Amino acid sequence: MPKQKVILGFSGGIDSVTAAHSLREEGYQVIALTLDTMGDELMLARARESAQKIGIEHIVLDVRESFRERIIEYFIQSYSLGRTPAPCTMCNPLVKWHYLEQYADRVGAEKIATGHYFNIEQIEDKFYVSKADDLSKDQSYYLWGLSQGILSRAITPMGHRFKEEVKRDFSNKKESMGICFLAGESYRDYLMRHSPQVVKTGEIVTKTGEVVGRHDGVAFYTIGQKRGLDTTLQNIAIIDIDATNNRLIIGNNEDLYHSILEVKACNIVNPQEFLSSADIRVVVRGIGRNPEGYISRVEEIDDGYRIHLENPAWAPAIGQPVVFYRDKRVIGGGVLEKFM
Numbered sequence: 001m002p003k004q005k006v007i008l009g010f011s012g013g014i015d016s017v018t019a020a021h022s023l024r025e026e027g028y029q030v031i032a033l034t035l036d037t038m039g040d041e042l043m044l045a046r047a048r049e050s051a052q053k054i055g056i057e058h059i060v061l062d063v064r065e066s067f068r069e070r071i072i073e074y075f076i077q078s079y080s081l082g083r084t085p086a087p088c089t090m091c092n093p094l095v096k097w098h099y100l101e102q103y104a105d106r107v108g109a110e111k112i113a114t115g116h117y118f119n120i121e122q123i124e125d126k127f128y129v130s131k132a133d134d135l136s137k138d139q140s141y142y143l144w145g146l147s148q149g150i151l152s153r154a155i156t157p158m159g160h161r162f163k164e165e166v167k168r169d170f171s172n173k174k175e176s177m178g179i180c181f182l183a184g185e186s187y188r189d190y191l192m193r194h195s196p197q198v199v200k201t202g203e204i205v206t207k208t209g210e211v212v213g214r215h216d217g218v219a220f221y222t223i224g225q226k227r228g229l230d231t232t233l234q235n236i237a238i239i240d241i242d243a244t245n246n247r248l249i250i251g252n253n254e255d256l257y258h259s260i261l262e263v264k265a266c267n268i269v270n271p272q273e274f275l276s277s278a279d280i281r282v283v284v285r286g287i288g289r290n291p292e293g294y295i296s297r298v299e300e301i302d303d304g305y306r307i308h309l310e311n312p313a314w315a316p317a318i319g320q321p322v323v324f325y326r327d328k329r330v331i332g333g334g335v336l337e338k339f340m
Helices: 014-025 041-054 064-080 087-107 148-153 163-168 187-194 271-276
Strands: 005-009 029-036 057-062 111-113 119-123 126-130 202-205 211-215 237-242 247-251 257-268 281-283 292-301 304-314 321-326 329-339
Touching: 005 014, 005 087, 014 029, 014 041, 014 163, 029 041, 029 087, 041 057, 057 087, 064 087, 064 187, 087 111, 087 148, 111 148, 126 148, 257 321, 271 292, 271 329, 281 304, 304 329
Parallel strands: 005 029, 005 111, 029 057, 202 247
Antiparallel strands: 119 126, 126 329, 202 211, 237 247, 257 304, 257 329, 281 292, 281 321, 292 304, 321 329
16 A cells, blocks of 8 residues: 655754654655745755655755745835734745645645644644644744644644754754744844835834934834833833834833734634633734733624733734634634734
């Protein structure tokens, strides 16, 4: 009987190599698919060499144009509008897993996989992203946008693995860290090179509209930021960004707490569960502290939901993903569009 094919997202790094070995040990015919998102010849060579050492078929798919349009342009535009983007949460459903699924269909492979640290839980006919056993490396937060079709055929070879054990087998390999297309460059420098029009100075104002300083461009600041503000006022932070009028609005720490979040562009696995459950935890990851707490009430609004929190969240920023958990299960997520 022929082995079942699985298409594995493959960078040739620690996690994808470990995933490949694990899948082969489970009896799958592994086809390594490397997505060429930026023309990174070193990454492509590493992936090709790693696949050869393992002895698996290796395919490279050029998705540079799609990656530029869907991820890089989204990243640049978000910052120019005073939003805080999360490229990885967009890249997973729109690029990585999308092309894995598409290629699997092309070659008749039923299963798809990556080196992400997460699990999948099935309840009746619904599939849920669930936290990895290694909570320190869990990537479930970044996978809330995956469709039911993808989750129904996905395998999670890293879901029960622990990073420290994996790293011991790869003492000479480096991990990839941060946003891939920045390649270690600061987002500020990246924006200045690729979108110099974002460098537009403007006013720093108080909640009452009093001008108290100048800024270098709204793209270079985020909600909750306290350092690097050109003003003589003390103990203040950015509490809102008015990109329309090119203004930063400042206030005190208490102004950064919000009890109501409006979330749109949502992917909710089971809306009935979401609207009726009393134990939903909400997570918003950003720069600095990570707002996290329980929901007291959910309201349906046009194209999304209004989330009432039991306790205020600190410094949520427009554009950030808001992800909903019940214990270890991701029951949905969306993008923050308003806070109150």
